[in-house]
Amino acid sequence: xxxxxxxxxxxxxxxxxxxxxxxxxxxxxxxxxxxxxxxxxxxxxxxxxxxxxxxxxxxxxxxxxxxxxxxxxxxxxxxxxxxxxxxxxxxxxxxxxxxxxxxxxxxxxxxxxxxxxxxxxxxxxxxxxxxxxxxxxxxxxxxxxxxxxxxxxxxxxxxxxxxxxxxxxxxxxxxxxxxxxxxxxxxxxxxxxxxxxxxxxxxxxxxxxxxxxxxxxxxxxxxxxxxxxxxxxxxxxxxxxxxxxxxxxxxxxxxxxxxxxxxxxxxxxxxxxxxxxxxxxxxxxxxxxxxxxx
Numbered sequence: 001x002x003x004x005x006x007x008x009x010x011x012x013x014x015x016x017x018x019x020x021x022x023x024x025x026x027x028x029x030x031x032x033x034x035x036x037x038x039x040x041x042x043x044x045x046x047x048x049x050x051x052x053x054x055x056x057x058x059x060x061x062x063x064x065x066x067x068x069x070x071x072x073x074x075x076x077x078x079x080x081x082x083x084x085x086x087x088x089x090x091x092x093x094x095x096x097x098x099x100x101x102x103x104x105x106x107x108x109x110x111x112x113x114x115x116x117x118x119x120x121x122x123x124x125x126x127x128x129x130x131x132x133x134x135x136x137x138x139x140x141x142x143x144x145x146x147x148x149x150x151x152x153x154x155x156x157x158x159x160x161x162x163x164x165x166x167x168x169x170x171x172x173x174x175x176x177x178x179x180x181x182x183x184x185x186x187x188x189x190x191x192x193x194x195x196x197x198x199x200x201x202x203x204x205x206x207x208x209x210x211x212x213x214x215x216x217x218x219x220x221x222x223x224x225x226x227x228x229x230x231x232x233x234x235x236x237x238x239x240x241x242x243x244x245x246x247x248x249x250x251x252x253x254x255x256x257x258x259x260x261x262x263x264x265x266x267x268x269x270x271x272x273x274x275x276x277x278x279x280x281x282x283x284x285x286x287x288x289x290x291x292x293x294x
Contacts, residue, residue, distance in 0.1 A: 044166070044169045044175060045175070046175050047174070047175070047177070047245075047249045048178060049179065049212050049213050050214065050249065051249060051250045052212060054210035054212060054239050055212050055240075055241055055243045055248050056211060056213060056214075056240050056243065056248075057176070057215065057248035057249070058082040058083065058217070058244075059083040059110070059178070059216060059217065060085070060218075060219040061085045061087075061153055061219060062086075062114070063098075063102075063220065064099055064102075065090065065220030067221075067224065068084075068095075068102070068219055069098055070225045071219065072098075072102065074229055074232060075105070075232075076105055078232045080232060081106050081242070081243065081244050082107050082108070082242065083108040083109075084108070084109060084110065085110035085111060085112035085149075085151070085152070086099070086109060086110070086112065086144075086145075087114040088111070088136075088138075088140035089116065091140055091141065091144045096144055099145055100144075102145070103145050103146065107244065108151065108254055109145050109149050109255075110150070110151035110153065111134070111138055111149040111153070111173075112152070112153045113134065113152065113153070113154050113155060114137065115133055115137075119156075119158075123157070123158070123161060125163065126163065130164055134152075134173070135171065138256075148256040148257065149173075149256065150173060150174055150246075150251070150253065150254060150255050151176060151246070151254075152168060152173040152174065152175055154175065171256075172256045172257075174249065177214065178216035179198070179214065179215075180195060180198045180215045180216070181216045182194065182195070182217045182221070182227070183216060183217070183221065185221065185223075186223065188226045188230070192227050192230045192231055195227075195231045196234055198211070199211050199234055199235075199237075199238040199240060203239070210238060211238055211240045212240075212248075
């Protein structure tokens with residue numbers, strides 16, 4: 001009889017453990033899956049293409065500059081929305097009207113890390129120092145625009161720095177890169193040729209495969225404004241459509257909330273009650289089994 005009770009107890013414990021294991025969600029959340037890099041153990045995704053066939057993530061970095069107004073005029077005339085990664089050090093009282101115009105025209109505001117520190121000094125910063133620098137620059141942009149930037153661009157090589165990737169992730173930024181870069185001085189025809197070659201390379205009418213990359217344009221670069229008068233006419237030829245980076249990546253919230261770090265902490269701590277409840281339920285089940293079979 002005692003043997004039967006022992007066997008029944010063991011079966012009960014196995015069933016309880018099985019049920020609890022089924023209850024716990026071992027798979028990563030949708031957000032975690034989307035942010036996991038297939039080539040690395042880090043969790044920060046660096047976007048360089050759009051999710052929808054034919055979408056082109058158009059972005060201008062380091063504004064506002066003396067050419068920003070003319071770029072805005074071209075985009076407005078062609079009903080194109082883009083992302084402007086602003087350099088906080090370029091925002092002055094004398095150009096805040098241009099910054100406001102970017103927002104009022106419906107463009108997305110992003111951040112370009114533009115510290116006064118040299119690149120080697122930036123590479124040596126710790127995570128907390130990086131966070132302070134990013135939030136300081138984001139606040140300058142937010143004070144000028146009324147929005148808290150979420151999309152971010154980093155200087156060369158910093159997107160490989162684990163401290164920056166961790167800080168960006170914890171602060172709720174979205175990091176993007178580009179597969180076509182118009183940031184070196186060229187004449188108008190060279191700019192247009194470079195862009196069209198990329199559009200043509202990614203276009204296949206037979207398979208209905210269309211370009212869906214993210215670009216990088218250096219705001220303030222000579223000849224870029226004139227080049228975009230021609231570039232903007234190319235999209236239709238390759239069944240492509242310029243979009244802002246939130247549309248390109250499918251990110252739901254295009255700006256951060258001011259307490260994004262606190263929200264992340266809350267979400268992590270919010271998982272603990274579930275773990276405690278699950279563990280408590282398991283212990284309670286074992287106690288009940290012991291009570292009935294012994």
